[in-house]
Amino acid sequence: MSQATQHPPTEVRTGTAGQVFTSILTTGPVCRRDVANATGLSQASVTKLVKPMLSAGYIEEIAPITAGPGRPQIPLQVIPERQFSIGVKVMATEVIGVVIDLGGNQCAAVRQPVDGTDPDEVVGTVTALVAHLRERVPQARERTCGIGVGIGGHVDNATGVVRFSPSLRWPSVPLAGRLTAATGLPVTVENDVNSLALSEQWFGAGRGVDSFAVVTVGAGIGCGLVIDGDLWTGVSGAAGEFGHIRVAADGARCDCGRVGCVQAVANDEAIARAAEHAVGQPISSAAEAYRLATAGSEPLKEVFREAGRALGRGLAVLVNLMNPALVILSGEGVHSSPIWTDAVREQLTADAFSSIAMDCELLVRPLPDEAWAAGAAVGMLRRSVLGSLGRLGT
Structure with a gap:
């Protein structure tokens, strides 16, 4: 098999059992008939796949319901406390950690400043943060499947190596291996926007959407792609480098x-x-520029509109290639979206092919910093749970 078509052995694909579980997770409580309709499987196949999930304690049946003629339906739902995961978002100045359960509920959150970006310092800080989180949520201690880490840059999820992180100036750091050695827990490392896309797929605006993109704006511009229900990372983890599409x-x-x-x-x-160039005076940050723009500065409003047009040109390339049902715009930069959203939509419509722009919902979705750490936790949950489901009944 060539490198171009090979999937790394550690990469988790959804699979049939995973499709059933994901349908129950994202739409439950839900009956077997509706799961069959959503997945395209027969009801008999769904019943067969559900049995080991019930036995393993991932899902449960609840009180039957009667909806129209016929036998009462027995809804299924995920058992949140069956599994927990720790998620960590690593930045140049701070590390954010959370614990979530299988229902996506946040059980604890901690923020910790980082004393420098040296890999040894970061590993030490994350190790201490993980220990603190496990103390905060003792009921999760024996049922924690591992640690998910989200980090900006080019991350090879299959090997757990951070190939390059611009903000941390890391070249080729084997972060997963080092954290596993330090904590004794399984570790998965993923690009932070990819992690956010997984979280949106299971617990956010992407629930029930087969193909969508998450584009984040702020200190950097990133993108996570979900295509036909799976995160698309490319052959080495670099897919979705939206910020480096040339638009000028x-x-x-x-x-x-x-x-x-x-x-x-x-x-x-x-x-x-x-x-600064537009007004001829020092501007300390985009936040200051936004404050002055909302106070009435037309030159600064035009700066944000031009940024919006650049985003729109990039989004046109993205939707022309992917034809998604949904693009989620998030990140710390969306606080200024009231100024630039119209410019994004206009440029996207002007540059996209045929009716593709109208076929795609553009959703501006502000999220707290902890959501990025929760996304990393979802990545670990997904790998653990879908891997386990693939082994059930074999």
């Missing part, structure tokens, strides 16, 4: 070394730089 022939240089990238026009640093 010239302009400021991106941190990747090229010019014209979406990120070089629409991230926080680029907006602050363009704002």
Whole structure:
């Protein structure tokens, strides 16, 4: 099998049992008949696949309901306390950790400053944070499936290696292996926006949507892709580098070394730089530029609109390639979306092929910082649970 078509052995695909479980998780309580309709499986197949899930304690039956003629239906739902996961979001100045259960409920959250970005320092900080979280949620201690870590940059999920993180200046750090050695727990490492996409698929706006994208704006511009129910990461984990789509022939240089990238026009640093140029005075941040824009500065409103047009050009490329039902815009930068959303929509409609832009819902969805850590936890839950389901009945 060639490298282009090979899936790493550690990569988890949803599979038939996973489709059934995901349907129960995202729509439950739900009866077997409705799961069959949602997955395209026969009701007999669903019944067969559900039996080992019931025996293993992942799901449970609740009181029968009567809806129209025929036998009463017995709804199924996930048992949240069956499994727990720890999620960690690693940034240059701070580490955020959470514990979630199988229902996506957040049981605890901790924020811890990081003393530098040296890998040894980060591993030590994360190890201490994990120990603290396990003390905070003692009922999860024996049922914690592992640790999910989300980090910005190019992450090879199959090997747990951070190939390159611009914010941390890490080249080729085997983070999963080092954290497993330090904590004694299984560890999965994923690009932080990919993790957020998984969280939206199971517990957020992507529930029940087969194909969608999450695009985040702020200090960086990122993207996570869910295609036909699976996270699409590419052959080495670099899929979804939306911020490095070229949307201009010239302009400021991106941190990747090229010019014209979406990120070089629409991230926080680029907006602050363009704002200074527009008004001829120092602007400390995109947040300050937004405050002045909302106070009435037309030149600064145009800076945000131009950033929105750059996003719209990039989104047109994305939807032309993917034709998704939904694009979720999130990240700390969406606080300024009231100024630039119309520009995004107009440019997307102008550049997208045929009716693709109208076929795609564009949803602006602000999320707290802890949601990124929860997304990493979902990545670990997904790997553990779907892996276990694949072995049930074999």
